[in-house]
Amino acid sequence: MPDLAKIHDIVKVYEKTPTPLIYILKDVQKEFGALTEPVLSEVARITQMPLSEIYGVATFYSLFTTQPKGKHVVRCCNNAPCHVRNSKEVLQKIKEYLQLEIGGTTADGLFTLEFTSCLGLCAVAPVMMVDNEVYGNLTPEKAVAILKDYKLKGSSNA
Amino acid sequence: MNKVTLTIDGRSVTVPEGTTVLDAAERINITIPRLCHHPDLNPVSACRICVVEVKGDRLLRTACSWKVQEGMEVSTNSKVVRDSRKMAMELLLSRHPMRCTECVRNGSCELRACADQLGIREISFEYHQRQGGLDTSSPSIVRDPSKCILCRRCVQTCAMVQSVSALGMEGRGYEVWVDTPFAQGMADVPCVACGQCIDRCPVAALYENSHIDRVWRALDDPNLHVVVQTAPAVRVAVGEEFGLPAGALVTDKLVAGLRRLGFDKVFDTDFTADLTIMEEGHELLSRIKNGGKLPMLTSCSPGWINFIEHFFPTLLPHVSSCKSPQQMFGALAKTYYAEKHGIDPKALYVVSVMPCTAKKWESGRPEMTSSGFQDVDAVLTTRELATMMKQVGIDLPNLPEEEYDAPLGISTGAAVIFGATGGVMEAALRTVYEVVTKKPLENVDITAVRGLEGVREAEVDLDGVKVRAAVANGLANARKLMDKIVAGEADYHFIEIMACPGGCIGGGGQPIPTSAEIRKKRAEAIYKADRGLKIRKSHENPAIQQLYKEYLGEPNSHRAHELLHTHYTAK
Numbered sequence: 001m002p003d004l005a006k007i008h009d010i011v012k013v014y015e016k017t018p019t020p021l022i023y024i025l026k027d028v029q030k031e032f033g034a035l036t037e038p039v040l041s042e043v044a045r046i047t048q049m050p051l052s053e054i055y056g057v058a059t060f061y062s063l064f065t066t067q068p069k070g071k072h073v074v075r076c077c078n079n080a081p082c083h084v085r086n087s088k089e090v091l092q093k094i095k096e097y098l099q100l101e102i103g104g105t106t107a108d109g110l111f112t113l114e115f116t117s118c119l120g121l122c123a124v125a126p127v128m129m130v131d132n133e134v135y136g137n138l139t140p141e142k143a144v145a146i147l148k149d150y151k152l153k154g155s156s157n158a
Numbered sequence: 159m160n161k162v163t164l165t166i167d168g169r170s171v172t173v174p175e176g177t178t179v180l181d182a183a184e185r186i187n188i189t190i191p192r193l194c195h196h197p198d199l200n201p202v203s204a205c206r207i208c209v210v211e212v213k214g215d216r217l218l219r220t221a222c223s224w225k226v227q228e229g230m231e232v233s234t235n236s237k238v239v240r241d242s243r244k245m246a247m248e249l250l251l252s253r254h255p256m257r258c259t260e261c262v263r264n265g266s267c268e269l270r271a272c273a274d275q276l277g278i279r280e281i282s283f284e285y286h287q288r289q290g291g292l293d294t295s296s297p298s299i300v301r302d303p304s305k306c307i308l309c310r311r312c313v314q315t316c317a318m319v320q321s322v323s324a325l326g327m328e329g330r331g332y333e334v335w336v337d338t339p340f341a342q343g344m345a346d347v348p349c350v351a352c353g354q355c356i357d358r359c360p361v362a363a364l365y366e367n368s369h370i371d372r373v374w375r376a377l378d379d380p381n382l383h384v385v386v387q388t389a390p391a392v393r394v395a396v397g398e399e400f401g402l403p404a405g406a407l408v409t410d411k412l413v414a415g416l417r418r419l420g421f422d423k424v425f426d427t428d429f430t431a432d433l434t435i436m437e438e439g440h441e442l443l444s445r446i447k448n449g450g451k452l453p454m455l456t457s458c459s460p461g462w463i464n465f466i467e468h469f470f471p472t473l474l475p476h477v478s479s480c481k482s483p484q485q486m487f488g489a490l491a492k493t494y495y496a497e498k499h500g501i502d503p504k505a506l507y508v509v510s511v512m513p514c515t516a517k518k519w520e521s522g523r524p525e526m527t528s529s530g531f532q533d534v535d536a537v538l539t540t541r542e543l544a545t546m547m548k549q550v551g552i553d554l555p556n557l558p559e560e561e562y563d564a565p566l567g568i569s570t571g572a573a574v575i576f577g578a579t580g581g582v583m584e585a586a587l588r589t590v591y592e593v594v595t596k597k598p599l600e601n602v603d604i605t606a607v608r609g610l611e612g613v614r615e616a617e618v619d620l621d622g623v624k625v626r627a628a629v630a631n632g633l634a635n636a637r638k639l640m641d642k643i644v645a646g647e648a649d650y651h652f653i654e655i656m657a658c659p660g661g662c663i664g665g666g667g668q669p670i671p672t673s674a675e676i677r678k679k680r681a682e683a684i685y686k687a688d689r690g691l692k693i694r695k696s697h698e699n700p701a702i703q704q705l706y707k708e709y710l711g712e713p714n715s716h717r718a719h720e721l722l723h724t725h726y727t728a729k
């Protein structure tokens with residue numbers, strides 16, 4: 001169970017901000033990883049705002065997530081430059097390897113798969129990001145090898 | 159106020175500043191098609207069906223929200239406008255299941271009517287179902303997101319009219335949807351079951367949990383004695399379902415229609431409304447005399463009870479312990495009436511006809527079993543009753559006039575005004591005055607508490623005893639009064655709250671549409687019904703006097719408490 005008491009402190013920080021909800025949600029997500037039901041219910045209770053309204057904002061912005069994410073977030077570019085350099089096959093292979101669709105999280109909680117829009121690295125397309133690392137010039141095999149590495153590291157830390 | 163002159167389709171019209179193009183067009187009998195617009199709510203301009211061309215503007219404007227300007231030239235029927243409306247409608251229809259023949263809104267659907275008005279004959283897009291499954295978790299309200307057209311009326315109603323916000327807009331873009339947060343379901347959010355969202359939903363994305371089948375089953379069962387009670391507000395509204403004008407008073411025809419449906423006895427919730435006044439009036443007097451919790455809050459609106467249980471649990475000791483008239487009726491039918499007539503309560507089936515969806519929820523509350531059985535077995539809305547009558551060809555307007563059965567059908571004018579906001583207060587004051595002063599009340603029309611404003615206050619002088627009263631209808635208005643109590647700023651003795659705008663006449667189970675205009679007409683009919691009755695004070699109801707003599711003893715007696723009073727639970 002996450003430590004919901006922290007939400008109180010976060011809300012307090014924005015006490016004087018005129019429309020604080022987005023800032024609160026940003027910090028709360030940073031703290032808890034995702035805007036899950038218990039987390040947002042607590043935000044609603046403390047801010048005295050209706051949960052439906054808060055949930056509406058949380059689902060409106062793509063930067064917010066209501067689903068807990070995996071330890072590593074894999075973002076594949078799906079814009080045109082990557083597309084013409086075969087990003088589709090790369091993505092297909094990643095999906096097969098992780099057994100995920102876009103937006104999903106692996107059962108072991110290690111990976112979440114998402115799209116990203118152009119990262120400005122079209123020179124080395126196709127590109128993917130894992131957390132804050134960028135990997136370019138991908139082939140389907142190379143992408144899987146990279147993810148295997150993360151998996152090995154992930155289980156040795158665990 | 160400043161006037162503005164503009165032309166619409168070449169015709170000049172002058173209207174006050176701030177008027178919308180839609181309303182201005184109405185002045186010269188141009189009905190601009192519309193879908194998301196609702197007179198009770200703020201324009202959200204979600205559907206774009208009402209677009210018009212404004213000379214000099216590059217974009218089409220939505221007439222429901224676009225304000226008139228001096229010299230403006232509007233075209234409501236150009237080709238661009240017609241094509242754009244059709245396109246908007248076809249896009250909406252491409253995401254709609256279109257199963258009209260099996261749809262509860264078949265006869266009252268605004269989407270169907272609007273498509274007809276636009277002359278849609280084919281849809282150029284493929285059907286693509288909206289996300290979200292049927293939500294049947296609530297005993298009162300069913301949600302079918304596949305039919306939602308995203309007009310946002312329900313979201314606004316729930317937030318603005320009721321200050322509940324059970325529903326919200328979620329996601330964005332093409333996949334935006336309306337739902338409870340985290341798809342929790344209507345039973346698990348603070349939805350108070352008032353049904354105001356149903357009343358404003360243009361389609362069948364929101365509707366009541368139907369009890370029609372179970373009522374037919376009971377009526378078909380030869381071993382059951384089936385009795386029915388009708389709430390005060392039904393008689394001034396059900397006629398609308400049969401094409402009568404709003405506010406047609408059809409009490410006696412309603413009784414005849416119910417007999418034709420096969421009910422063994424046709425009784426009246428007005429009987430227990432009178433009883434409520436006896437119990438609640440005496441409770442108020444005893445609170446005032448013995449230093450009980452004041453102000454006392456009325457308890458006959460179950461949507462309101464759900465609201466206070468959810469949002470102001472600390473104020474629950476203020477709420478009168480009286481059950482609603484519906485539940486008092488059920489408890490008495492299965493005890494007093496059953497005993498008196500030698501009917502086995504097991505074989506007695508009690509049906510209510512209510513203007514209300516929250517009453518469905520209320521009838522299933524675990525406390526509502528003081529007869530030893532579920533006191534009320536089924537609750538039909540006014541709409542559902544009309545459906546049943548239509549199913550078997552009962553033509554209400556042309557029925558003869560018949561009378562309610564005795565004894566649970568005998569009532570007074572004080573009872574019928576329960577149907578309009580302020581009515582419970584007025585009925586209670588009529589009785590409390592005479593109980594306190596032991597003198598007859600000269601003028602029974604206590605108009606100070608009447609009206610349709612959201613919150614009203616009045617001080618009524620009972621021969622020197624001053625009763626400070628407040629009345630609120632619609633839960634956003636109720637919330638204002640509750641905030642005052644919490645802040646210690648409310649020095650009233652008695653507060654009447656009705657969850658729905660206008661009181662039960664504007665209930666969530668009433669005929670669709672309901673608007674401010676229609677609520678006004680129904681309220682007028684309620685007061686007309688009151689004036690038409692010989693007895694207009696609850697304590698003078700002979701059947702009530704007999705009930706106390708034969709069965710209950712006196713108001714707030716031990717037996718009265720067992721059968722007619724209840725308790726509440728924080729949610």
Ligand code: SF4
Pocket residue numbers: 254255256257258259261262263264265267268269270305361362363
């Ligand atoms: S909501 Fe209207 S259009 Fe949709 S199925 Fe029902 S009647 Fe037809």
Ligand code: SF4
Pocket residue numbers: 299315316320322323324325348349350351352353354355356
């Ligand atoms: S029934 Fe009333 S409280 Fe419930 S969602 Fe509808 S408007 Fe809101």
Ligand code: SF4
Pocket residue numbers: 305306307308309310311312313336355358359360361363364
């Ligand atoms: S449920 Fe009905 S009222 Fe609510 S947005 Fe959908 S169509 Fe409109």
Ligand code: FES
Pocket residue numbers: 191192193194195202203204205206207208209220221222223
């Ligand atoms: S009625 Fe104007 S945008 Fe829907």
